[in-house]
Amino acid sequence: MVEHSNFRNSLLSFLRLESANEAKWTLSGIILGSIIYIFVSPVTLPSYTFFGLDLGITVIPITGGLYLGLVVIILVASFYGPLAGLLVGFIGHLGSEILFTQQIVAMGMVGLSFGMLGFIVGIPRYAKNEGFANGKNLGKMMLFTLIGYFLMTMLYLVSLMVVANQSFDGTLLYNFVPYFSITILSLFLFAPVFVRVYDILIAEAKKYWKAKSGI
Amino acid sequence: MSASIRNFFVRSKLFTSLLILGIIISGLTIVLNPTNPSTPNFGIIIVPDEGTFDLSEYPYLDRRVIGLWNSLRELYSVDDFSNNSINDLSILPDVLTQYFIAFTTYGMAQIVDSTPNYRTDYYKNLFQKLILMMNSSAMEEFEWILPGFADERYESLGNDFRGPTNIMWTGHYTLMELLYYNVFRESTYNDEIKWFIDDWNNSLTATTTWDNKSSIDNQGRPLGLWRTGLIPCEPYIVFVQCNSIPFYAITLYDKLHNSNYAQSIEPGIDWWQEYMTDDNGIQIDGYYISEPYTALHQFEVLGEIPGPALEPVLASEGVPGVANYGSSWAIAFYQGFGKTDIAETYYRNWKTNFIHYSPNDQAYAPHSYHNPSSFTEMDLIGNLFSYLGAREMGDSNLFRKLENWFYGPYPGEWDGYRYRFDTSALGEIGPFMDPILQFAWAWGHADSTLSDLMDVKSDSFYTSFPYISAESTTEGLFIYQAYYDETKEAFILSVEVNEQTAITFDQFPDVQGVYLKSGVYEDWAQNGGQMILTLSPGTYSFVIL
Numbered sequence: 001m002v003e004h005s006n007f008r009n010s011l012l013s014f015l016r017l018e019s020a021n022e023a024k025w026t027l028s029g030i031i032l033g034s035i036i037y038i039f040v041s042p043v044t045l046p047s048y049t050f051f052g053l054d055l056g057i058t059v060i061p062i063t064g065g066l067y068l069g070l071v072v073i074i075l076v077a078s079f080y081g082p083l084a085g086l087l088v089g090f091i092g093h094l095g096s097e098i099l100f101t102q103q104i105v106a107m108g109m110v111g112l113s114f115g116m117l118g119f120i121v122g123i124p125r126y127a128k129n130e131g132f133a134n135g136k137n138l139g140k141m142m143l144f145t146l147i148g149y150f151l152m153t154m155l156y157l158v159s160l161m162v163v164a165n166q167s168f169d170g171t172l173l174y175n176f177v178p179y180f181s182i183t184i185l186s187l188f189l190f191a192p193v194f195v196r197v198y199d200i201l202i203a204e205a206k207k208y209w210k211a212k213s214g215i
Numbered sequence: 216m217s218a219s220i221r222n223f224f225v226r227s228k229l230f231t232s233l234l235i236l237g238i239i240i241s242g243l244t245i246v247l248n249p250t251n252p253s254t255p256n257f258g259i260i261i262v263p264d265e266g267t268f269d270l271s272e273y274p275y276l277d278r279r280v281i282g283l284w285n286s287l288r289e290l291y292s293v294d295d296f297s298n299n300s301i302n303d304l305s306i307l308p309d310v311l312t313q314y315f316i317a318f319t320t321y322g323m324a325q326i327v328d329s330t331p332n333y334r335t336d337y338y339k340n341l342f343q344k345l346i347l348m349m350n351s352s353a354m355e356e357f358e359w360i361l362p363g364f365a366d367e368r369y370e371s372l373g374n375d376f377r378g379p380t381n382i383m384w385t386g387h388y389t390l391m392e393l394l395y396y397n398v399f400r401e402s403t404y405n406d407e408i409k410w411f412i413d414d415w416n417n418s419l420t421a422t423t424t425w426d427n428k429s430s431i432d433n434q435g436r437p438l439g440l441w442r443t444g445l446i447p448c449e450p451y452i453v454f455v456q457c458n459s460i461p462f463y464a465i466t467l468y469d470k471l472h473n474s475n476y477a478q479s480i481e482p483g484i485d486w487w488q489e490y491m492t493d494d495n496g497i498q499i500d501g502y503y504i505s506e507p508y509t510a511l512h513q514f515e516v517l518g519e520i521p522g523p524a525l526e527p528v529l530a531s532e533g534v535p536g537v538a539n540y541g542s543s544w545a546i547a548f549y550q551g552f553g554k555t556d557i558a559e560t561y562y563r564n565w566k567t568n569f570i571h572y573s574p575n576d577q578a579y580a581p582h583s584y585h586n587p588s589s590f591t592e593m594d595l596i597g598n599l600f601s602y603l604g605a606r607e608m609g610d611s612n613l614f615r616k617l618e619n620w621f622y623g624p625y626p627g628e629w630d631g632y633r634y635r636f637d638t639s640a641l642g643e644i645g646p647f648m649d650p651i652l653q654f655a656w657a658w659g660h661a662d663s664t665l666s667d668l669m670d671v672k673s674d675s676f677y678t679s680f681p682y683i684s685a686e687s688t689t690e691g692l693f694i695y696q697a698y699y700d701e702t703k704e705a706f707i708l709s710v711e712v713n714e715q716t717a718i719t720f721d722q723f724p725d726v727q728g729v730y731l732k733s734g735v736y737e738d739w740a741q742n743g744g745q746m747i748l749t750l751s752p753g754t755y756s757f758v759i760l
Contacts, residue, residue: 052640061624167587
């Protein structure tokens with residue numbers, strides 16, 4: 001009975017649902033994150049193809065730019081944990097498909113693979129040891145992003161193979177690789193910057209509210 | 216910089232490094248992206264006593280489409296009709312050359328149809344040049360003699376470049392000529408068109424085959440000289456996609472001339488659905504009616520003849536071949552000539568079996584779903600036709616995804632008044648891909664479709680209504696809208712000129728006034744049945760009554 005209770009508490013803690021207050025923030029992160037994801041993911045930001053990697057028969061564009069949807073997933077996962085990261089990726093992508101393309105690819109498995117990224121990034125509690133003000137935490141977040149990105153790619157490829165009958169190498173080479181450079185920049189350059197800036201804004205907001213409420 | 220901020224950045228080394236790198240890449244992205252001139256907003260013009268004209272409701276051309284047309288005019292040297300020039304195919308890839316010329320023309324017809332009351336040599340010359348190149352000695356040598364189709368072993372089938380077993384050339388050539396007639400209503404090529412239509416009709420309505428066998432289907436309808444209701448490409452094989460071209464042409468011819476040739480195509484359409492569709496509901500890529508002898512087939516594993524061409528990687532298992540390019544090409548043209556039920560069924564199957572989705576807003580399709588790992592020129596050609604097929608089917612989501620994938624590596628750029636996609640990132644494949652990329656985007660963004668072209672205009676549209684018949688210069692001239700609204704008896708014109716330009720309208724007597732958003736435009740003159748509009752550099756939207 002005690003073991004069962006410990007497991008339950010650990011699970012709730014892992015999912016950032018341990019207390020009513022924490023659950024409230026996690027739920028807010030999921031709702032707001034999903035809404036923001038849905039509306040920013042189709043936004044085309046300026047992108048520029050710096051050069052193309054010539055593979056003889058086709059070209060892989062190396063493109064500078066920002067894919068805001070991925071940044072939102074990382075941001076929510078970093079602050080509100082794995083459940084929030086998972087659901088923002090899944091609900092956000094699914095919502096975006098339904099709203100803007102009226103077509104759910106591979107029965108929502110693409111969204112689930114995006115959710116996998118958020119789930120992995122959200123595993124550590126980065127708030128300990130000065131939060132993201134400590135470069136080690138930012139580095140840890142990037143390391144988990146790398147792991148999440150790998151698993152996301154695998155899940156994405158497998159799900160498209162199994163559910164949508166796509167070929168593994170065709171999907172990897174001609175669907176995913178062209179997408180690679182812009183996601184790498186978004187995940188490993190822009191996402192950490194956004195996370196740190198968000199962290200500073202949260203800290204400043206807390207200071208402000210503390211000062212205002214005289215605590 | 217205050218000490219605390221400096222300390223913050225010094226202490227946050229990882230963040231600061233990422234921030235600086237992010238700013239550099241963002242800055243480069245913004246700086247390197249050129250600010251391009253764009254298509255204007257056409258807006259609303261209010262004409263006193265005549266009402267309100269919302270110009271956005273009329274067909275228009277994107278500025279980039281006109282820029283691509285200007286690039287094509289330059290590529291094909293449209294003012295040079297010399298023998299040397301029309302026989303110079305070196306400007307095009309040395310494979311599938313005839314298809315580049317033909318499909319460029321089909322895209323052009325849709326562009327012209329987007330501004331139907333603009334009919335000058337600016338448009339016509341490019342059609343005429345391509346038609347001449349298609350019928351040149353160089354093309355005959357390339358397309359028929361070099362591959363060995365003139366071989367005497369094909370004599371009983373027919374080994375003549377201009378028919379009856381060369382639908383891959385005769386179909387395209389005739390449709391190019393017929394579309395010229397359709398959009399300009401000039402009878403320059405009508406005798407030739409009629410000759411080919413009759414030749415196809417003879418082939419399709421025969422009840423005895425080339426080798427003297429009975430050729431009727433189970434409804435008693437003729438299945439033609441090749442007992443398939445189709446006409447061969449190369450003398451020994453029939454393709455659904457190649458036959459979609461003459462079928463489109465025959466249907467269009469009937470509409471233009473009130474004739475009844477189209478009944479000859481029905482048995483073939485039923486036949487291929489029964490005998491040339493695989494287990495996935497996809498048309499198979501070729502059906503041999505006789506044995507091939509040319510070097511093209513020396514390594515090919517053949518199945519039973521007559522019978523389907525086999526998938527190269529699964530030939531030993533007797534699996535019929537499929538080809539994305541052929542499927543999507545046929546779907547587009549079947550939709551175009553009104554066989555929408557067939558087009559929709561095969562489109563649904565094609566989408567399920569071919570399309571590969573990307574995690575972002577992109578999609579691509581392999582040449583064959585039996586061998587999706589391979590990637591050759593045929594995969595690129597397949598994606599071109601997928602792109603055009605999705606557009607013809609009105610599937611704007613897939614069209615956008617395919618465009619994002621297909622055009623992703625090639626930024627579009629302006630060179631003066633010419634627009635083109637920069638293919639410099641490509642290596643050996645560059646000369647092959649370049650002409651495809653240039654014409655396909657223009658086709659994809661014209662304000663007309665193959666189906667729209669089938670909705671033929673009345674003769675009086677061409678003989679009675681006002682149209683632009685001449686311009687003092689085409690340099691820097693962008694005619695975005697040229698449309699005569701028959702109901703309101705008003706000419707809608709949106710135009711950008713970059714130097715002083717006079718535009719001449721024919722069949723436009725008794726013009727009452729030229730109206731802009733800001734009021735009345737005065738710089739025009741009536742000259743009998745002609746009206747001449749003089750414009751200084753600028754962008755204008757007019758309603759002319």
